[in-house]
Amino acid sequence: MKGMLKGMGVTLKALTAPKVTTSYPDTPYMMPERYRGIQHFIPELCIVCNQCARICPTECITLTGKPNPDPEKKGKVIDTFDLNFEICILCDLCTEVCPTEAIVMTGNFELAAYSRDELYKDREWLTDNNTRVREDNNNIGAPQKGGAK
Amino acid sequence: MGAIRTEELLLNVGPQHPSTHGVFRIIVKLDGEIITEATPVMGYLHRGTEKLAENLNFTQIIPYTDRMDYVSAMTNNYVLCHAVEKMMGLEVPERAEFLRLIVMEMQRVASHLVWWGTYLLDIGAMSPFLFAFRDRETIVQLFNELSGARLTYNYMRVGGVKWDAPPGWLDKVREFIPYMEKKIEEYDRLVSGNEIFLSRIQGIGRYDAETAIRYGLSGANLRCTGVQWDLRRSEPYSLYDRFEFDVPVGKNGDCFDRYLLRLEEIRQSLRILRQALEQMPEGGETMGKVPRAIRPPAGESYVAIESPRGEIGCHIVSKGKAEPYRLKFRRPSFVNLQILPKLLVGETMTNLITILGGIDIVVGEVDA
Amino acid sequence: MDWLSASPVTWYDALFVFLWGVVLMLVVLGFVTYAIYFERKVIGWMQFRRGPNRVGPFGLLQTVADILKLLIKEDTIPRKADRLLFVLAPVLAFIPSFAVLAVIPYTQKLYFADLNVGLLYYVALSGISTLAIVLGGWASNNKYALLGGMRSAAQMISYEVPLVISVTGVVLMSGTLNLRGIVDAQSGGWFWDWNFLPQIIGFAVFVIAAISELNRTPFDLPEAESELVAGYHVEYSGFRFAFFMLTEYVYVYAIAGLATTLFLGGWHAPAPFLDFIPGIIWFALKFAFIVFFLFWLRATLPRIRIDQLMGLGWKLLLPLSLANIFLTALFYELFQR
Numbered sequence: 001m002k003g004m005l006k007g008m009g010v011t012l013k014a015l016t017a018p019k020v021t022t023s024y025p026d027t028p029y030m031m032p033e034r035y036r037g038i039q040h041f042i043p044e045l046c047i048v049c050n051q052c053a054r055i056c057p058t059e060c061i062t063l064t065g066k067p068n069p070d071p072e073k074k075g076k077v078i079d080t081f082d083l084n085f086e087i088c089i090l091c092d093l094c095t096e097v098c099p100t101e102a103i104v105m106t107g108n109f110e111l112a113a114y115s116r117d118e119l120y121k122d123r124e125w126l127t128d129n130n131t132r133v134r135e136d137n138n139n140i141g142a143p144q145k146g147g148a149k
Numbered sequence: 150m151g152a153i154r155t156e157e158l159l160l161n162v163g164p165q166h167p168s169t170h171g172v173f174r175i176i177v178k179l180d181g182e183i184i185t186e187a188t189p190v191m192g193y194l195h196r197g198t199e200k201l202a203e204n205l206n207f208t209q210i211i212p213y214t215d216r217m218d219y220v221s222a223m224t225n226n227y228v229l230c231h232a233v234e235k236m237m238g239l240e241v242p243e244r245a246e247f248l249r250l251i252v253m254e255m256q257r258v259a260s261h262l263v264w265w266g267t268y269l270l271d272i273g274a275m276s277p278f279l280f281a282f283r284d285r286e287t288i289v290q291l292f293n294e295l296s297g298a299r300l301t302y303n304y305m306r307v308g309g310v311k312w313d314a315p316p317g318w319l320d321k322v323r324e325f326i327p328y329m330e331k332k333i334e335e336y337d338r339l340v341s342g343n344e345i346f347l348s349r350i351q352g353i354g355r356y357d358a359e360t361a362i363r364y365g366l367s368g369a370n371l372r373c374t375g376v377q378w379d380l381r382r383s384e385p386y387s388l389y390d391r392f393e394f395d396v397p398v399g400k401n402g403d404c405f406d407r408y409l410l411r412l413e414e415i416r417q418s419l420r421i422l423r424q425a426l427e428q429m430p431e432g433g434e435t436m437g438k439v440p441r442a443i444r445p446p447a448g449e450s451y452v453a454i455e456s457p458r459g460e461i462g463c464h465i466v467s468k469g470k471a472e473p474y475r476l477k478f479r480r481p482s483f484v485n486l487q488i489l490p491k492l493l494v495g496e497t498m499t500n501l502i503t504i505l506g507g508i509d510i511v512v513g514e515v516d517a
Numbered sequence: 518m519d520w521l522s523a524s525p526v527t528w529y530d531a532l533f534v535f536l537w538g539v540v541l542m543l544v545v546l547g548f549v550t551y552a553i554y555f556e557r558k559v560i561g562w563m564q565f566r567r568g569p570n571r572v573g574p575f576g577l578l579q580t581v582a583d584i585l586k587l588l589i590k591e592d593t594i595p596r597k598a599d600r601l602l603f604v605l606a607p608v609l610a611f612i613p614s615f616a617v618l619a620v621i622p623y624t625q626k627l628y629f630a631d632l633n634v635g636l637l638y639y640v641a642l643s644g645i646s647t648l649a650i651v652l653g654g655w656a657s658n659n660k661y662a663l664l665g666g667m668r669s670a671a672q673m674i675s676y677e678v679p680l681v682i683s684v685t686g687v688v689l690m691s692g693t694l695n696l697r698g699i700v701d702a703q704s705g706g707w708f709w710d711w712n713f714l715p716q717i718i719g720f721a722v723f724v725i726a727a728i729s730e731l732n733r734t735p736f737d738l739p740e741a742e743s744e745l746v747a748g749y750h751v752e753y754s755g756f757r758f759a760f761f762m763l764t765e766y767v768y769v770y771a772i773a774g775l776a777t778t779l780f781l782g783g784w785h786a787p788a789p790f791l792d793f794i795p796g797i798i799w800f801a802l803k804f805a806f807i808v809f810f811l812f813w814l815r816a817t818l819p820r821i822r823i824d825q826l827m828g829l830g831w832k833l834l835l836p837l838s839l840a841n842i843f844l845t846a847l848f849y850e851l852f853q854r
Contacts, residue, residue, distance in 0.1 A: 003342025004818065010339040011276055011563040011817045020283050020565045032290075034297035034312065057209040091212035091303045092311070105297070134297075138312060160660050167746060182664070182823060273734065273820025279564035339817075345735055346819045498664065499822045502744050 665748025
């Protein structure tokens with residue numbers, strides 16, 4: 001009986017304790033600086049090195065490049081860049097290996113959609129996803145050889 | 150009346166059942182409310198982590214380990230990284246090792262909190278669940294600040310950790326320790342003395358040390374029988390030999406002992422955390438010297454550490470490539486679950502939930 | 518309501534009775550709506566949450582929205598279910614729960630039926646609901662529902678006995694089964710004249726048995742969520758489910774009313790100088806306290822096990838309530854003659 005009464009005392013005290021619920025959809029939930037949200041893509045920086053597609057554990061990145069339209073310059077520029085959020089696990093490895101920080105994380109995380117098709121994000125969508133972009137990406141450079149191709 | 154025929158009731162508990170902690174299924178034969186036979190069925194959450202790993206390099210496997218025991222992702226990260234480091238003979242910088250240890254102990258606290266809350270929910274008390282999740286939220290939020298995710302941290306790397314602690318983070322952990330110690334006392338007041346709760350779990354799901362060892366149990370499931378076996382103490386890895394902490398053991402081997410042990414382990418984890426924060430070096434590298442391509446030399450290695458659920462092991466068979474030839478995880482939830490059919494026979498439907506909850510399984514880890 | 522027996526019943530009288538019934542129904546529905554709201558709020562606060570706050574100001578319309586949703590939901594009957602019993606069960610559960618409210622007196626003047634055997638009537642009718650729960654569990658053709666229904670039968674029959682015997686002490690003290698008479702017998706002016714102090718054993722047994730009769734935590738075994746998913750109403754949805762819920766909360770109303778009447782002095786003020794506050798307010802306050810107490814228990818306690826429940830009922834509550842009758846009788850025999 002004593003134990004029960006003690007427990008009831010705890011719940012009674014909690015009745016007036018400060019509440020921890022946040023009013024999430026009304027006020028946006030601010031994730032901390034390092035949060036790994038939906039990627040932001042900067043086409044100008046991309047050198048089409050394919051490292052992000054190679055390191056991705058779920059193979060959700062597909063990209064194609066084209067020759068640089070400026071004949072003076074060598075190398076390729078990005079043509080298409082698609083990210084499949086049906087299988088992306090936001091593991092941070094693509095931003096970690098990117099040598100030019102062309103793909104970076106943001107603090108946005110709302111991905112709910114009515115159709116699966118909407119989860120295929122293309123280059124334009126990812127470029128426009130430019131709010132709350134993560135500043136420090138700490139690309140320590142993961143090993144690149146081997147793994148899923 | 151002699152003409153009335155009785156037969157056993159075949160009941161499917163799960164895979165969609167509120168108390169099987171996910172998609173675990175048990176087929177029970179009931180005589181009234183007494184279980185005469187129980188057959189666990191697992192595999193509903195099987196994602197083939199071990200098979201997938203054979204086509205991934207070691208850095209890519211780390212996010213997959215997050216998803217095995219998703220309540221305790223940090224220890225899973227660690228066991229893989231530690232196994233690879235051991236095979237390759239890599240040095241981990243001291244600060245990185247301290248950070249790993251701190252997050253692992255915080256993870257143990259968080260994991261036991263989830264267990265505590267859901268166990269009480271299984272037994273029918275609603276509030277403890279929210280009490281536990283309120284305090285777990287603090288830890289999750291700290292991990293979010295550290296690694297950028299709330300559940301699947303992908304924080305450790307072979308040879309170090311991804312991030313150093315952000316400014317002020319360690320102070321927040323320091324503040325968390327006394328806060329949590331106070332909360333544990335509140336939990337004790339709320340539940341531990343409750344007569345209904347005690348009568349529900351005392352003497353339930355009992356087994357002795359010999360049985361526990363024969364079934365290969367580990368963690369609190371083994372220690373509740375009085376066997377003092379904690380890998381942090383018995384085969385120290387990481388920096389655990391530098392800290393003072395107790396390995397609590399029970400003596401009855403019932404659900405109540407497991408309950409007390411887990412609460413005590415939270416206290417011990419906080420004790421380790423406090424010492425770790427004191428001894429932690431001020432600065433330093435968080436990433437050791439790692440070759441560009443992680444290729445463990447051909448051979449095999451097995452590394453085991455103490456996860457909140459017991460001994461989690463990682464067995465790597467390498468042929469000298471970037472991908473493992475074979476990767477095998479010894480998942481404590483899976484091994485601990487094996488004793489379940491034996492414990493259930495002769496118990497009631499209600500005790501099924503009490504015993505299953507007491508074993509503390511995470512279905513993601515059982516099915517991997 | 519003496520006019521009823523004084524003259525032959527006319528259509529006018531029948532209409533009058535019917536309208537009063539409708540008024541009571543509305544009051545009860547209002548109570549149920551806001552009891553659910555209040556329960557969710559209180560339990561929310563006890564768990565560091567805010568409780569419902571989205572629909573209407575302070576979430577006041579949340580239950581209304583929930584009920585509306587249940588009413589417009591597709592009505593499903595499992596193919597292998599016993600259709601007739603399946604449909605009958607929720608109705609059979611609700612009718613007695615509403616019928617028992619007739620005997621509860623709110624104040625000296627405000628009451629619906631002044632039965633001489635009011636208490637007996639209550640106990641007799643409330644037993645029928647058990648039948649409905651067993652029927653519902655059986656008719657669903659679901660194993661969880663069946664287990665829930667069986668538990669419910671065992672539980673309610675075992676606890677009906679101590680419940681009735683525990684109030685016998687009160688009947689002995691008051692010398693009547695009429696609920697108004699029982700309240701009148703407690704009119705000493707002070708709160709120690711109420712039955713709960715002299716009948717403290719009876720009161721304790723009554724509270725425990727009553728919570729068990731209500732199938733509420735810690736005795737919510739028939740619908741034990743973590744074991745039996747939802748127990749006897751696993752297969753019910755839409756308005757049939759709403760009826761089971763309604764029954765549960767109407768019984769909360771009934772038990773709270775009964776406890777107030779039997780043990781907490783009904784409409785009497787706790788002290789003579791507080792008499793200026795109308796009796797209905799006192800009744801409402803005591804009533805609200807009991808309802809709050811039930812919610813408070815639900816927020817704190819874990820669920821008891823079925824064998825312990827049976828043990829508690831037969832081995833502890835029954836002997837205690839019998840001893841209570843014996844002690845009460847002995848006391849009256851020795852001192853009050």
